[in-house]
Amino acid sequence: EVQLVESGGGLVKPGSSLKLSCVASGFTFSSYGMHWIRQAPKKGLEWIALIYYDSSNKYYADSVKGRFTISRDNSKNTLYLEMNSLRSEDTAMYYCATYGLDYWGQGVMVTVSS
Amino acid sequence: DVVMTQTPVSLSVSLGGQVSISCRSSQSLVHNNGNTYLSWYLQKPGQSPQLLIYKVSNRFSGISDRFSGSGSGTDFTLKISRVEPDDLGVYYCGQGTQYPLTFGSGTKLEIK
Numbered sequence: 001e002v003q004l005v006e007s008g009g010g011l012v013k014p015g016s017s018l019k020l021s022c023v024a025s026g027f028t029f030s031s032y033g034m035h036w037i038r039q040a041p042k043k044g045l046e047w048i049a050l051i052y053y054d055s056s057n058k059y060y061a062d063s064v065k066g067r068f069t070i071s072r073d074n075s076k077n078t079l080y081l082e083m084n085s086l087r088s089e090d091t092a093m094y095y096c097a098t099y100g101l102d103y104w105g106q107g108v109m110v111t112v113s114s
Numbered sequence: 115d116v117v118m119t120q121t122p123v124s125l126s127v128s129l130g131g132q133v134s135i136s137c138r139s140s141q142s143l144v145h146n147n148g149n150t151y152l153s154w155y156l157q158k159p160g161q162s163p164q165l166l167i168y169k170v171s172n173r174f175s176g177i178s179d180r181f182s183g184s185g186s187g188t189d190f191t192l193k194i195s196r197v198e199p200d201d202l203g204v205y206y207c208g209q210g211t212q213y214p215l216t217f218g219s220g221t222k223l224e225i226k
Binding site for chain 1: 153155161162163164165168174206208210213214215216217218219220
């Protein structure tokens with residue numbers, strides 16, 4: 001059974017940093033690209049980043065480019081999202097998902113507020 | 115960016131009934147490789163989104179045949195037949211043909 005479990009969220013102040021993790025199991029993590037997608041409260045879905053299976057390519061939404069970094073450690077079956085210079089508009093539930101968006105984690109909440 | 119426009123915003127249906135949700139893209143979703151990367155997702159209350167349909171009309175593993183997708187180019191439709199209580203939630207269309215990936219704003223399905 002495919003499982004994606006996010007962690008690392010919380011309440012932080014504007015300008016702060018936070019690093020999210022997503023631990024994968026039930027499939028060959030090292031063979032698949034992975035996404036981060038977020039959902040602001042009561043809002044729709046916003047794709048924010050993709051990393052290829054071997055980290056050779058990374059893509060970002062304009063809204064996070066230069067502030068967020070996606071990475072992975074295939075030896076630990078773990079996907080990361082490092083978030084810097086956080087803003088109030090980054091407040092959202094953050095989901096990791098497999099390359100085809102066929103499996104999603106349960107999400108982790110990030111709240112940016114003073 | 116590809117803009118995905120979903121209609122209606124909300125739907126109310128009786129159990130056993132049928133509904134259709136429309137999704138229109140601002141550009142053709144036909145990829146250079148000939149595939150059309152249009153998917154449908156359901157987000158049940160308090161849950162993460164789940165994939166229902168991929169590449170326009172392919173049901174994901176374990177998805178009931180009550181769900182069907184159709185369309186081409188820029189116009190797509192999700193049909194749900196014999197609606198059951200577990201179908202309630204917000205339905206999203208999403209495109210994977212070009213980056214950034216984009217999603218429709220959602221259609222909330224309520225059971226009468």
